[in-house]
Amino acid sequence: MRKLLLTLTTFAFAFAAYADEAPTIDTGDTAWLLVSSAFVLLMLPGLALFYGGMVRAKNVLSTFLYSFTALTVVGVVWAVIGFTLAFGETNSPFVGSMQYFMLGGDFMTAISGTIPLSVFAMFQGMFAIITVALISGAIVERMKFSAWIIFMVLWVIIVYSPVAHWVWASSGWLFKMGALDFAGGTVVHFSSGCAALALAIVLGNRKDFQKAPILPHNVTQTLVGAGLLWFGWFGFNAGSALGANALAGVAFANTMIAAAAAGVSWMLIEWMHGKPSALGVASGIVAGLVAITPAAGFLAPWGALVLGLLVGVVCCYAIKIKFKVNIDESLDVFGIHGVGGFLGAVMTGVLAVEGKGLISGNSAQVGIQTIGVLSAGLYSFVVTLVIAFILKATIGIRVSAEQEAEGTDINQHGEKAYN
Amino acid sequence: MRKLLLTLTTFAFAFAAYADEAPTIDTGDTAWLLVSSAFVLLMLPGLALFYGGMVRAKNVLSTFLYSFTALTVVGVVWAVIGFTLAFGETNSPFVGSMQYFMLGGDFMTAISGTIPLSVFAMFQGMFAIITVALISGAIVERMKFSAWIIFMVLWVIIVYSPVAHWVWASSGWLFKMGALDFAGGTVVHFSSGCAALALAIVLGNRKDFQKAPILPHNVTQTLVGAGLLWFGWFGFNAGSALGANALAGVAFANTMIAAAAAGVSWMLIEWMHGKPSALGVASGIVAGLVAITPAAGFLAPWGALVLGLLVGVVCCYAIKIKFKVNIDESLDVFGIHGVGGFLGAVMTGVLAVEGKGLISGNSAQVGIQTIGVLSAGLYSFVVTLVIAFILKATIGIRVSAEQEAEGTDINQHGEKAYN
Amino acid sequence: MRKLLLTLTTFAFAFAAYADEAPTIDTGDTAWLLVSSAFVLLMLPGLALFYGGMVRAKNVLSTFLYSFTALTVVGVVWAVIGFTLAFGETNSPFVGSMQYFMLGGDFMTAISGTIPLSVFAMFQGMFAIITVALISGAIVERMKFSAWIIFMVLWVIIVYSPVAHWVWASSGWLFKMGALDFAGGTVVHFSSGCAALALAIVLGNRKDFQKAPILPHNVTQTLVGAGLLWFGWFGFNAGSALGANALAGVAFANTMIAAAAAGVSWMLIEWMHGKPSALGVASGIVAGLVAITPAAGFLAPWGALVLGLLVGVVCCYAIKIKFKVNIDESLDVFGIHGVGGFLGAVMTGVLAVEGKGLISGNSAQVGIQTIGVLSAGLYSFVVTLVIAFILKATIGIRVSAEQEAEGTDINQHGEKAYN
Amino acid sequence: MKLIKAIVKPHMLDNVKEALNGLGISGMTTYEVKGFGRQKGHHELYRGAEYQIDFVPKVMLETVVPDEIVAQAVGVISEAAKTGKIGDGKIFVLDIIEAVRIRTGETGNDSI
Amino acid sequence: MKLIKAIVKPHMLDNVKEALNGLGISGMTTYEVKGFGRQKGHHELYRGAEYQIDFVPKVMLETVVPDEIVAQAVGVISEAAKTGKIGDGKIFVLDIIEAVRIRTGETGNDSI
Amino acid sequence: MKLIKAIVKPHMLDNVKEALNGLGISGMTTYEVKGFGRQKGHHELYRGAEYQIDFVPKVMLETVVPDEIVAQAVGVISEAAKTGKIGDGKIFVLDIIEAVRIRTGETGNDSI
């Protein structure tokens, strides 16, 4: 829907030109988008907690820093060049113009739809930040901090911003093709999942992976993180309606239902095989949130329920694949965001109501969705591989075995989390 | 006020029928209610922290899960049947119709007052969730997880949804009687307090209750939880104005003042008897929030101050009763939510301004309030007893003594919080 | 901008008198301010975590309580007298009238600008609370709890409320002089920094300061706290636009950018001298948020970037001064809030666009800013000294050496954080 | 003097402490340990990875007592710590050559 | 019987445990300690204050074994805990006068 | 060689460490313990329930030293750990039969 509104904005601008009637700001919509932006920002501490609780105590600060430096470094990169690469006006199907380089031009006064452009830009910036941070789940406990910093800068410029343009800018090729991505199943989740997989492959497994127990050092952190993620996700999904309207209400409801349903179904699967765990409930919740992301504004509540129940089951099994193929994508970024994002994107093509999905008569959509999500994922995977290999060949991408045993907090940051 | 607005909605619909003028969405009101819903959701991780910090480390994940499964399980139950049981249109004084079963019908487009029905439904759903989760404070460290899950499903269907109908639906019998419950002193707090007491009685005391020290394992968690609860409570109370208006402003101010005042008075009482503790300040804050809940939109700020100071004192003493009567309602759900909710409901009848309370000339209100809150509490207590006895007689309601000694995290969930 | 809107309000009232047209509430603006108030409240648990993580485990509850009692005690004081001292209508340049004593008069129905007065009052109250709480960073691990409580009451009445009047009330002398303080660089940050310094001087250093290692007991708490602060600061800064408008959008963007930039520059400075630390990134973020506070609505995004990068560097060095001068202002309240607030206030005079700052042609502003910030700081410093000396001479201000060794949690509050 | 090291189940510590107090032994030092032995640990499952956790949380109690009451002390500890289930723990006795109370400088039996 | 106290690097503990199991020694007790020795600690820097942290995290393993296998046990621990780098740790052997299995009351070699 | 076990107040540990270093003893191992003794604990009050907490946090320091300097070591520890107030702690000395430095295989006095 985000794209629909962008289109409307374009129309509005066009109309304004003819009718000499300037687009105006709606205070209610603006209030909701200001809030939504802040909500998505809060997902970063949430993610830090979610991931940080699952690593060992000697690596928790590094893990937190992956999210916090996404906030700072990507925050700066987005303001300087990311936003304009994604949303600067252009006819290019691939990348935006330099119109808003350094957030200059008419940035302070322009209006997008019914909200200030500045608000739209920040809302979008939070998406760039969280997408990059999500990737870090695959690299914990072993990546060099310097390599991570450089990786982020490159990735947001080369991968995130262009892909956001493809899907959400009105001239983007996937947008034109008709791919539906309400709040980022493709742009955020599948693309970060694929990047995570690529990075994990280049980095190699943690020394202890499948050898010694790698126990989460603080599961309450992970649960609190899941709670903050859920909270923030309302901004993510319902904010993507770009206004405080009925669509936002539906997106909110679907987000709630899918998360709850996936939390339930993951729990039941675990129970079937043994005991229902806290980590499982939290994982299910996140899987549900991921899957509903591309679909939030397109489904009826029953569709969200179906999708949630489904993704809880699928992801609960999907995360075991890494042990079979022996790829240490440590905190299941691919297993949850990749698999869940893919499932959500494709199922959007199935379950969308109002003539948009298979179920309401549009048989073409599933194909379009599949092409859309695979293109973005493949692009992300390949470019990430290239970046990672270059980093490996130059400054090095992984800490030494001794540093890994000692823990990355001490040797990368000179500090310990708990004293 | 929630109910008043519902009435207005009804009037608006009626009016619309005559005047052919459709009710419309106000973006500002909708923004505030979207936010309020999310705020109340955040109270669940908040409650998990608040309760989790007070139990021993071996039981903290179970304690967290009581709140997190309220989110998931009750989240699903509410969407399927809870909402329609509470708010499906009907003339019944006791229970709603099946109009919104599975959130179907015109759910995606209907409007309630000035906000989308979907938003109203989610806002209400968060109340159902937190009410159930509150109860869990009485059962920590010993209830079987399977029994808890089934209990939640039954309780929200048999107790919460009907009681919400009684008080907030325009055909509800307590609503018609004129009982005032701004944001749930009766429906949420007294009813959960009574349910907690009933469950604690059936479960029996923890082995160590009054025998060995049961120290809170992490008081900082409890404080952070109190902070999140306070934050979320603004959505709870000021959101219950169902719009971003002067009433919301007053409810917000009263919520702030009562919480602050109760935090102060609880602290002073503790100081009188010894030392002022962090746990005491946090408890006082929560007590103040509880008491102001039914009253938030009806009092002047001075009334909130009086009520806050009062409840801080009353609850500080009330929580000691459990030691006298030797009922281990472990984390004082009855002592704070029960007693505080009762006090708030009755005092609303005293302190309400604008002709609603004793103080402004309406001498009948105190009686109405008392009848309202006691009816809901009694119903909740009795039905909970019945459910609990059935669970006890069938799947069992309590872990074994050995499991209790070992901690419920390991034996119910197969995991440990801290490694 | 906060002040501009207040002026507008005054005008609006005036106008209303003439035109018989009452000022009306805008639901979008009201929604945003309700949210902003709640966001700022959440900064208190955030600050508790931020500070609490940096102290030793034996003092963490005391540290948390400084923030939580700011919420409760200042919450009450603000409602009783603080608000009216700051914003009660008057012609006095120094202090407000008693118009809103106990939040009486027309408090429940009055309108300020486009929002209910009750919302404005609560929003302002959160500022008073956080300002007082910020000071506590200088007194951790040694101040007597009783002295802290009394200090807070006096300080908010004698220092905070008047200074807020000077700067933000339309009759305030600094307001009339034309000092720019968008969201409190002067009122909140520099004044709390100076108070912190004064308190630290009177209290004296911690026994272990510069003698034994004083390690932060839980850096993840500090990071989560920084995250909550950042989140809440959007309410603080963008809320100070007092509406959901383009100005709020710009303030939001500038807040985001400055925080991110300062997080980056502090990290780079640390890296230059050794290793980039998690505590450093968190500190940089907070420094950026502090510096942008007075400037948020006045700068273009590039200005926020410059200011952020600058303050990250300056504060990273500034916090080392305390070791040279041997003043244990323990958690760098002066080093970050004092220095950062001063820098932000002065740089506002330099970087403000639209004819307000040096860079856009207003050469006088830098001087005005400097006078404004120094007056407030000096006043705060001197009055704090006086209060502290009186406390020291009467009830005593510091725990005994033995209590300090034992930890303030046990001896001041009779409890331990972790069991 | 002898040093008695007793490894017991955590929830039996209070019992043991009281039993020793009963004998007039009021000085002791305890710390948390992880035990390996016949008592099996448990399985933990974290996101699809199952771990056999061998260690079992125990408490180590150390008390130095005069030679005369060693046997008695061992006896009451044994009794107070016993649940009869596997994993009840062990008691080890070592010889102490010298003991000093830091505060007073007393040595030998006077110091404990 | 003898009490073997071995201070080893935390990530070598699993190795040592398995080596002892190989000898048929399955009872042992471990706890986390901080070691000071030749191995230098590290610097930590918190907000401009630099601290030299001397202690190094180690694990203490205690096992009581019959006299006959003490030498062997010390040997396998030595081997299993060795990385060859400074800070590998120490093994100390003490005499045990008596040992009791609480559950059964068995004493001596039978109890361990 | 002898094993010296010293139970001291946590904030005196640095003092004791430096005193031992002064004697040329640089190897030692420490861990946190809870002590019971003459020093009373304190009361804690949690939501209306009052608990008498008997244990007092202490630090255990263990160091193995050659026989020649045992007396001296005990002396400096005593001195460095003393505050003169109740709860200063104890020092116990035990005999060590054998000691091994894992890294090099050295034994006896060479190993410590």
Ligand SMILES: Nc1ncnc2c1ncn2[C@@H]1O[C@H](COP(=O)(O)OP(=O)(O)O)[C@@H](O)[C@H]1O
């Ligand atoms: N040989 C040993 N040396 C040191 N500690 C031991 C030894 N054997 C057992 N323990 C300790 O005693 C505890 C209980 O022993 P275990 O064999 O599990 O049960 P039980 O004492 O009932 O036979 C273990 O967890 C371990 O801490």
Ligand SMILES: Nc1ncnc2c1ncn2[C@@H]1O[C@H](COP(=O)(O)OP(=O)(O)O)[C@@H](O)[C@H]1O
């Ligand atoms: N004399 C001693 N007494 C007790 N523990 C010791 C002694 N010397 C060393 N240790 C312990 O052994 C660990 C390793 O010793 P260290 O001197 O660092 O290295 P290495 O054993 O390789 O010579 C120390 O961290 C400490 O825990």
Ligand SMILES: Nc1ncnc2c1ncn2[C@@H]1O[C@H](COP(=O)(O)OP(=O)(O)O)[C@@H](O)[C@H]1O
């Ligand atoms: N008999 C003992 N065996 C083992 N540890 C002891 C013994 N007596 C005292 N301790 C330890 O020494 C500490 C200090 O002893 P305490 O009796 O409180 O004071 P003091 O040493 O000044 O007489 C205790 O907390 C405990 O850890």
